[in-house]
Amino acid sequence: MAASLPDANTRWRCGGCGNLTRFDVTRTRRTTEFWHFDLAGEHQVEESKTQSEDVESVTCRWCGRSDAIELVDRTEADTTSS
Secondary structure: OOOOOOOOOEEEEEOOOOOOOOEEEEEEEEEEEEEEEOOOOOEEEEEEEEEEEEEEEEEEOOOOOOOOEEEEEOOHHHHOOO
């Protein structure tokens, strides 16, 4: 079961065991990259832009469930404002 990516106001939680911190995430990205090659033929990626991204699965590292991952509000979001 695919899950949505968390944002600044949400986080993942495993509804099975309560885990908030450890997940195995399988995702597919389509990117455009600027590769710069030196004269020896070695390259560095100097710029990368994500065109699309699909989360295929999120699995709890603690209990192994992928059917219980949910997005919940971050409690920290309320305490970081000054």
